[in-house]
Amino acid sequence: MLGYALRRLLLAIPLLIGITFISFLVIHLAPGEPVELATGDLGIQSSAQAKQMLRELYGLDRPLHEQYWNWLTRLARLDFGRSFAPDGRPVLQKIGERLPVTLVLNIIEMLIIVALAVPIGVFSATRQYSLFDKITTVFVFVGFATPDFWLALLLMILFGAQLGWLPISGLRSLNWEYLSFWRQQLDLLSHLVLPILVATFGGLAGFSRYMRQSMLEVVRQEYIQAARAKGLAERVVIGKHALRNAMLPIVTILGLSLPGLIGGSVIVESIFAIPGMGQLMVQAVFERDYPVIMGNLVVVSTLTLVANLIADLAYSVVDPRIRVSGRRR
């Protein structure tokens, strides 16, 4: 196991380089150039000289592989470079401002989803086609089918504008600095309620359906029937034996959702005016802010690869039948 983990970690480095190289190519292939935007749009006089100067400053006049090499060598020194936006701030600073918010938002959302989806899935499966099953089915699909921005607006109108129970947008109140520590946390939390609600409502469907389906399969297995025949209480049968096996695909899916955790949702962030990673990335893309895009990619890829590794290891721990090396016996 340890050997496997080490091997994967070592493999991750060339993989990371590969990912960044391909991304670099694609990003530069997309039409459009940062200098256009850095020196103004149509209505403003632009000067060819200023643009050329900026191009040289950013190294954009060099051939692609040279640009990539420069970037890579700087990265090895953990120098992510500076943003191309007029504020010219270090990329790490920009990412560092936004990553915590997105992480907190997404982790809470993920926890709530798992906490809700597992019981829903289990109960739906054990009471297949019952009223509970039907209601929860419709409920989760309503959540899935409702577009984020639309639900967000409705909730903002209802809870924010009409009832006034929750703030409409933003991350903090304007007088946040003057609040006591605990009130500050409460304030943050109250601002996060609606975004988390919107995100959770939409994400429940996937998990709970997979859970239900997985549970349904497992419950039909012979070893479950054997356990029942042995006289074990139903709760033990389901809770201990069935559940453990049913969780396996969930681990896979959790692994798949990890890049999303760090990426952040652009739509939710725009509507709720939350300064997160999703918005940072989208803006960087629209502005062709290459250093920020690449920096973002590196952070997300690294965290994803690590998370995938953990997920795979967890999978093999939970299901001993899997040979992690993938060799055929």
Place this chain on the structure above:
Amino acid sequence: MTAFWRAFRRNQLAVVGGAVVLCLVVLAVAAPLLAPWDPHRPDVRKILDPPSGSHPLGTDQLGRDVLSRMLYGARVSLAVGFVSVGIATVIGIVLGTIAGYHGGAIDGTIMRLVDLMLVFPRFFLLLAVLAFLRPSIWTIMAVIGLTGWMGVARLVRAEFLTLKEREFVIWSQSIGASAFRIIWRHILPNAMAPVLVAMTLGIPAAILTESGLSFLGLGVQPPFATWGNILNEGKDAIEIAWWLSFYPGLAILVTVLSYNLLGEGIRDALDPRLRQAAGRFVGRSR
């Protein structure tokens, strides 16, 4: 086959779902015959009119009939769903099979490809593609498909990893069955169940992705209507023109529900293990 139908018919929700999907397809195909107004013709005297006799679903911000736009939009939304998920599933099954069956270095390479695709911002890929090519429905479907196969691939591969070690596979191998036969006859059918769930969640997800793209300004070109972009246009007038949000929202909801119920019904009816253990019928088809 008949056992499948019998199993399927038992599930009322699935039957309803299937019927609704069929209706939607018919409506979409017959849109040119059914639409009372030209969906693309603006009429500035009728901006944001509430539902009435001549406009049962009201008009939009340029005075166009919402019902007609919804009917034509059904074509786009359904097509986007089918085609993009079809592409994604096919790619995913192929790659997942190769990875799961062979294992080793091939598996490793494919899984790294999956990692790359997962990490790469789909939105950026869309931007790049849409800027180069004519941003038509086809390019959007292709890109959604090409960036959505990873889940299916992983599921199929996972099933392979599990099933490979199962007794019936080993038994088949020992009697000399060819690799293809093993894959096709034994492993894939068992892998199909989670894949089908993925597909049925994928089709409506593609429809919603298109609406998200409209929000960012990257969806289908004007003046064409999709349910997603009608909804998107309606969000700015949500308080005074509820019909612009309600009807497309309802349509998306019904479509999603139906697809999912249908898909799950198919899956339940196909799954040999479920059928065997159901106990109700004893017959074995084959």
Place this chain on the structure above:
Amino acid sequence: MKAAATALTALGLLLVLAGCGRNVESAREEPVARGADRPAYGDTFIEALLGNVSSLIPNIVSDSASFDVAGLMYSGLVMRDGNLNIVGELAEGWTFSRDCLTLTFRLKENVTWHDGHPFTADDVVFTYETMINPKTPTSYREDFYAVESVTTVDPHTVRVRYKRPYAKALQSWGVWMLPRHLLERYVREGRIREAPQNWRAPIGTGPYRFHELRAGEKIVLVANPDYFDGRPHISRVVFRIIPSQATIFLELKAKGIDAAGLTALQFKRQTDYPAFRKAYNKFRYPANAYTYLGFNLKDPRFADRRVRQALAHAINKWELIDGVLLGFGREATGPYKPGTWAYNGKVKRYAHDYEEAQKLLAAAGWRQRNAQGILVKDGRPFTFELLTNQGNEERKKVAEIVQASLKQLGVVVEIRTIEWAAFLKEYIKKRRFEAIILGWGIGQDPDQYEIWHSSKTGPDDLNHTSYANPEVDDLLERGRASCLQEERVKHYHRLQEVLAEEQPIVFLYFRDALPVVSSRVRGIVPAPNGIRYNFPTWYVPKGLHRYTAG
């Protein structure tokens, strides 16, 4: 299916509730104070920004969010008053020599930078040096190419010498002044973006000082007590960054922000209820931007003037104004706003007339139609691609209406919206388009050299349509070279006549700006220059303060 029905009913209820929400009475409603309405100091003014602020030195930015913020912290030598006249800001007065070559400014004497340093003529020289330094990434350099030298006569007098008479000379000194004692090193090394003044500690001479910035969330400015024109009345200005128009509107109604620019729909149909009218004052004035349909004049079809005129006849501008702007706009016949001194209303107009359009097209060779009713010439049907940028609802609607109008004429239009960066680089700059829907922001000076002069057709220039007319070139050059309004007016009037006749683009409309401001704010005087020109004199009467300036 009962469960489904219940769920749908719940959804429906939600929507109905949303529909009932028109009369938003915030829980924080306070009574309208009577009595003393005298100017008072205090309170906080909260605004919304749609985009992120990219820099706090306005000379090197071009996005409106940054301008909105930086504009309150910096000053120029001159500015425009409510009636668009040039008045002194940092300059006490000036003299322009008769030959229009020497401009001498007398600076106000009691001006200090926000850090206490005195503002002197030397800073003016420094600002000029910064603007012409090729290492400075600024877009406003052009105006200073005509300058020969800038010298200090004494600490409060600056003399600017021009190489040739330049019409925009005086106006160009509205540029924001920068402090030499803080920025000199950075500018010299070409690293102005890395200066702390760019992000953390901007220092200007404006009515407000920088207080705090939270990236992506808010920017806080506080009143400058040493402002040379007297301390501004409103003590604090907070800019909240809210990237969604729909959210801004909700915040406005919930009184989370004090001012916003409304869309036509919001202005007309969503803010008509009593509670809103009590809480906000609505303003309306023509904005400084027009929308147009541009042609690529290198395309043989559009090179023919009759075709362009025919299309102008086929488009119903009032349909556009009613449909897209809900009536909040006016027809554009040229690049000047009605009511400004350069405007000439006596130019050729294009009434909405399909017959006239048909005749013109027939004269240009488009006589036959094919089976689908599309006009054909030499066997090729008249279809073209109409490009515009993504994310702009207004232009999208304009394109859709134009498409429908032209379809009736027998011309097929395909609309394509392209993301801005790609649009700019691949299509506009490379002139790879047939027709576009875009807009021009018009400056305060009528000089239109950059847009219409035949020398400005390079890839980085602004004459996208590739328009070339020697008479127009001459008019532009002469209009630019004089500093006497009476002379210039003649040239610009003639310019409008020619442009209206030639229709290199079809001028569509000028939209109205539709701002609303909290009713507790007094001192707003709508004028041709809008409402913001006198922001430092806005105040909130004592009894109506909502926020304590903490």
